[in-house]
Amino acid sequence: MLTAIHPKLPMRNKKVTTAFYVDQLGFDIFGNQDYPGYLMIEKDHIQLHFFEFKDLNPKENYGQVYIRTNNIYNLYQAFIENEVAIHPNGALQLKPWGQKEFSILDPDYNLLTFGESFL
Known part of the structure; x- marks a missing residue:
């Protein structure tokens, strides 16, 4: 039975990605060990994971996540x-x-899209 999903998205620079998600979006670093080239963050009940991709061309990145909120x-x-x-x-x-x-x-x-149902 499926219980959770943790999307993995590309990042060019772990320090920049960490600063954006932690300082601006309010996420926390997940886990008690720092892995080179890999980042895990969480907020409330969701986790996002990132893998290092130094040669990523951001204009050609199609990473997308839909995050539900209440x-x-x-x-x-x-x-x-x-x-x-x-x-x-x-x-x-x-x-x-x-x-x-x-x-x-x-x-x-x-691309992070946040949504709440209004039906």
């Missing part, structure tokens, strides 16, 4: 207050499929 307004406002850039095509809005969503890009252009 308080999208507070999350959106917290990101705005932390000066997190909202994706130009991903402003907070109600979608036809009943989800209130917004999107951001991390430093390596991994």
